[in-house]
Amino acid sequence: MNDKTLQRIMALAVFALAFIVYLATMASTVSFWDCGELLAASNILGNPHPPGNPLFTLIARVFIMVMPLHEIAMRVNFISVLTSALTVMMSFLFTIKALRIIFKGEITNFMLYCGGLIAAFLVGFADTFWFSAVEAEVYGSSMFLVMTISWLTLYWYENRGTPKADRALILIGYLGFLGM
Template sequence: MTQRPSEGGSSKDYRIPEKREQITLSDHRPTSVIDTRTNTIIALVVFAFTLIVYIFTQARTTSFWDSGEYATCMSILGVPHPPGNPFYIVFGRALVAIFGSFISHAIIAAFVSCLTSALAVMFTYLMTVKLVSMFKLSKWDAVFAGVIAACFTAFSFTFWMNAIEAEVYSGLVFFVNINIWLILIWVEKSRDFSHQNILLLIIYVFFLGFGVHQTALQIAPAILFIMV
């Protein structure tokens, strides 16, 4: 408190306003709360366990809806119903060309969903660990939250059903999740301009996801909001 003389000779009390603490992005950046080796091992265990469960429960032939169409398009490198899923079909066709002589094409088409779903679950774990790290919790709290989020994703009814049949949604979720994880990596390292090439990778992965399913476009506003 400071006294300031007034024009009439008397003093007047007034308070100097205190400077408020401003919360900025730097106060809530994702951090690497767990060492890379441990985090990678846990992520791979989550991926392997999920993939094994999906393989044992996957469809052995074509199932309902678009599965037969996608399996056929992978076999002949055909064009599915508009607006199309070019990257999904080309990737499946590559696996058919390699393994199609001794494995059913329907099984290969379903395996594509198993593989991309397991990868999506793995990146659910990784991005959850990054998100939880923003709240300054311990590393094992982050790991526990990541594993729980991965399990809830992997074995939820809708996700599991799409993971074991020839469908594009598992591939879509994979590309959305990896993009979110890359954005969190970029936010963590955005002060270091040597890591700005991550932006190019984010854009590249985004358009790969667009080639799987056009609803990948839904995360574009979030990407622009965080980066701009």
């Protein structure tokens, strides 16, 4: 098995573990604070308090219309579960890419993957992150965009001076504006 295949398998395993844990601990109804406001705004395509989080509201509305779960709150809570698990996976991938750049091949694959796993699980199972991952909040989707932009920044750094790097910069800008 080559290195790229192993990295993809481990990234999917990290995602699957975080997803299963978050799904098992997901709130089955409306949680406190902003969750009810976000749920109501998403259901009618309204605007919650500033800054409004339009991307989350649109995605939540799609999930409300498409997902076959009984409770609307569970449908929107599922977005946080999904995007938070994706954030944990991106933390793993970001750490591996960062360590490869920093150590320039002077690190074993075992150490590389151990570092990635430790970073991903420290993010994923931190109390604050986990608490936000199982309720209807924008933090999971925002962190997913931040981690994806961070990974793309390292991708740009590795490929700077090529057309791939230019495309990565355009995607970074686009994702940054989506996250506003």
